[in-house]
Amino acid sequence: MVWSRLKDSTFILGVLCSLVSLMGSAYGAVTRQDGAMTSLARIVTGPDDAPTLVLLHGITGSAVSLAEAIDHWVGRGYRVVAVDARGHGLSPRWEPAQLERAGEVLVEDLIAVLEDLEVASRGRAALGLPTPPAPVVIGHSMGAA
Numbered sequence: 001m002v003w004s005r006l007k008d009s010t011f012i013l014g015v016l017c018s019l020v021s022l023m024g025s026a027y028g029a030v031t032r033q034d035g036a037m038t039s040l041a042r043i044v045t046g047p048d049d050a051p052t053l054v055l056l057h058g059i060t061g062s063a064v065s066l067a068e069a070i071d072h073w074v075g076r077g078y079r080v081v082a083v084d085a086r087g088h089g090l091s092p093r094w095e096p097a098q099l100e101r102a103g104e105v106l107v108e109d110l111i112a113v114l115e116d117l118e119v120a121s122r123g124r125a126a127l128g129l130p131t132p133p134a135p136v137v138i139g140h141s142m143g144a145a
Contacts (some may be wrong), residue, residue: 054081
């Protein structure tokens with residue numbers, strides 16, 4: 001099925017447009033300690049001192065699948081952080097032992113993202129730079145569970 005979609009020029013054009021619209025974004029990872037280091041891929045874009053929205057995609061999605069929403073909110077002055085959930089996009093796959101507590105692991109991953117934002121905010125405050133208010137989390141489908 002994937003290969004048949006890759007042959008579809010409309011699908012390829014959609015992927016390319018999403019990637020081009022996110023070119024001004026910073027790609028990176030949030031790293032958390034859970035027995036082994038786990039890096040969750042993320043996209044961060046928009047002004048550092050703007051109100052922050054954390055966007056969480058649905059099942060089979062990724063941060064790139066949120067390109068329209070990212071553009072929408074950045075265009076309205078927000079800073080947007082979009083994370084690839086574990087097992088999606090560029091984030092690592094699930095470990096078998098984690099599947100028994102999948103919901104808890106996803107919450108722990110979100111906490112790691114929010115803690116990373118808090119550390120960045122404290123760093124800005126220490127430098128005397130304006131800090132944004134607490135982030136707002138917006139989830140779609142699995143991301144809202």
